[in-house]
Amino acid sequence: MHIIVIGGGITGLSAAWELQQRGIGYSLLEASDRWGGKVISQQIEFDNASFLVEGGPDTLITRKPEAWDLAKELGMLDQVVNPGSEMSGTYVLDNASLHPLPVSPTRFFSTPLLTLRGKLRMLAELFQPARRDDGDESLADFVRRRLGQEALDKFIGPVLGGIYNTDPEKQSIMVSSPVMREMEKDGGGLFLGALKRAFTGNKKKNTEKKPRFVSFKNGLQALTDELARQLTGDLRLNARVTSVMKKDGKYHVTLANGERLLADGVILATLAQQASALVKDMSAEASQRLGAMRQQNIGTLSLVYRESDIPEKPIVNGLMIPRREKRMIDAVTFTSRKMPERSSPGYAVVRVFIGGGSPEMVEFSDEKLIAAVKRELGELLGITADPQTWTAFRWECGFPQAEVGHLERVDEIEKFLPAGIALAGSSYRGIAVPDCIRQGREAAAKIVASLRGGLVPPKQS
Ligand SMILES: Cc1cc2nc3c(=O)[nH]c(=O)nc-3n(C[C@H](O)[C@H](O)[C@H](O)COP(=O)(O)OP(=O)(O)OC[C@H]3O[C@@H](n4cnc5c(N)ncnc54)[C@H](O)[C@@H]3O)c2cc1C
Known part of the structure; x- marks a missing residue:
């Protein structure tokens, strides 16, 4: 069998x-x-100083165990670092002013970000009836239902919208944050569900001790580098696939250089738009449905400043910018405060997220991009100096959007594809790296099982 x-x-x-x-x-x-x-x-090397920056993901959540488990299988746990999950110093922009995210009880009661009515409504979450079915809804509908409109507009919406680079009114809760619905289903609500989890979590014995978030000493790419290093199969770079066809019981995979490969099964681990083009000749229906899935522009810039060029107050570790503020950037993280060991003394590294509120930014020339980002950092955080150096990563249509009903749509698409084909990755059943690892591994297991007509246990080492 060859896949x-x-x-x-x-x-x-x-x-x-x-x-x-x-x-x-x-x-x-x-x-x-x-x-x-x-x-x-x-x-990044600059003036005898060096900085480690991430273009895409920078931390992995361990509540989803797949990345941790994979790192363990690869023998990489000694390279794992804890980037911390401290939210203090994270601000949200509201009516052009910065407000600390009300993440502690004291902050919550004292913040002017929410009115008294808004705060009482959030506290009334305890008394809201619980929805216990598995039907989908938007992130916005969920937050409104449990915590109220103000929590959505001022606090939770900007945080979740920022994480998923999305409009919370459209985004599926079952893809982005199924854990919140599980907490509601099992515990009766978010507060009660969190309490229940803390209690049962503490009672579990012999569970591995893991930080809430992890990264790797040399950056997240250490994980993919190590994976590639330990793979012993036929690995090909610069090998763009142009089509996949099924003929005489075999899959015919054509590469851009004209080469044709034969296989018993194929795993499409690309974004939906790219998979759409690949399956066009095999299933017009699947291709059309894959092509209809939306993908948003996204990019990040890492800018290195002299520490003395950063205003002393307020000490901002991160800034979330809701779309209603109509700014050109979506969020800012002070990487050098989050992970100082990746920076050099005397410098500050600022990571800026783009592409959500102003998708066109990702298509700007370097000159236009840095000018726009400088203007934003000046107006929002008072950083008016030029960065000493900077680097940008851009993905046009690179961030999948999972709208309400997304999981059902993916199930439907798979019905239009032959049994030896599997879809996996950020366009389908979860966008975070652990979700992608799970989907890749499940796709492999599923395809092998479907070709062998039964479940195949992993090889014993
Ligand atoms: C800015 C940013 C920040 C993020 N932050 C986090 C985070 O902190 N934590 C987290 O868990 N997740 C985060 N994510 C999400 C996560 O990084 C992605 O969802 C995940 O890396 C996607 O992996 P993938 O393999 O499915 O897709 P990709 O990484 O997009 O890989 C798909 C690959 O397919 C290749 N390809 C496409 N078409 C073809 C073809 N025709 N033939 C051959 N190859 C092809 C592409 O070149 C590409 O290399 C972030 C994402 C971004 C963009």
Whole structure:
């Protein structure tokens, strides 16, 4: 049996890893000249100082165990670092002013961000009836229902909208934050559900001790680099696939250079738009439905400043910018405060997120981009100096949007594809890196099982 995995981001690498564990032959085909896709860490050298920056993801949540488990399988736990999950120093922009996120009880009661009525409504979450079915709804509807409109507008909406680079009114809760619905279902609400989890979590014995979030000493790319290093199958970079066809019981995979490969099964570990083009000749219906899934522009800039060029007050570790504020940037993180070991003394590293509120920013020339970001940082945070150096990462239509009903739509699309084809990755059943690892591995297991007509246990080492 030979399986072809298309796409060498974390999803495709994880699928290949799972195939390797099961003793199945595979080819992993990646269009670009590097492994990892959006997982990209870069060392910036400047004036005898060095800085480690992340272009895409920078932290992994361990509540979803897949990244931790994979790091353990790869023997990388000694490289894991704890970036902390401290939210203090995180601000939200409201009516052009900065407000600390009310994450502690004292902050919550004293913040002018919410009115008394808004705060009471949030506290009344305890008494809201619980929804216990598995039907989808938007993030906004969920937050409004449990915590009220003000919590959505001023606090939770900006945070979740920022994390998912999305409009909370459209985003599916079952894709973005199913844990919140689980807490409601199991515990009766968010407060009660959190209490219940804390209690049962404490009672669990022999559970591995993990930080809430993790990264790796040399950046997240250490994970994808190590995966690629330990994969022993047919691995090809600069191998863009142009079509996948099924003929005489085999899959015919054509590359941009004209080469044709044969396989018993194919895992499509690319974004939906790219998968749409690949399956066009095999299933017009699946192709059309994949093509209809929306993807948003996204990008990040890491800017290195002299520490003395950063205003002393307020000490901002992060800033969330709701779309209603109509700014050109979406969020700011002070990387050098979050992970000082990645910076050099005397410097500050600021990471700026773009592409949500002003999608056109991702298509700007370098000159226009840095001018716009400088203007925003000046107006919002009083940083008026020029950065000493900077680097940008841009992904046009690179961030999938999972709208209400998304999971059902993905299930439907799969019905239009033959049994030996699987979809996996950020466009489908969760966007975070652990979700992508899970999907890659599940796709591999599913395809092997469907080709063998039963479940195949992983190979014993
Ligand atoms: C700015 C940013 C910040 C993020 N922050 C976090 C975070 O902190 N934590 C977290 O868990 N997640 C985060 N994410 C989400 C996470 O990084 C992504 O969802 C995940 O890395 C996607 O992995 P993937 O392998 O599915 O897709 P990709 O990384 O997009 O990889 C797909 C690969 O397929 C290749 N490809 C496409 N078409 C073809 C073809 N025709 N032939 C061959 N190859 C092809 C592409 O070149 C690409 O390498 C972030 C994402 C971004 C953009």
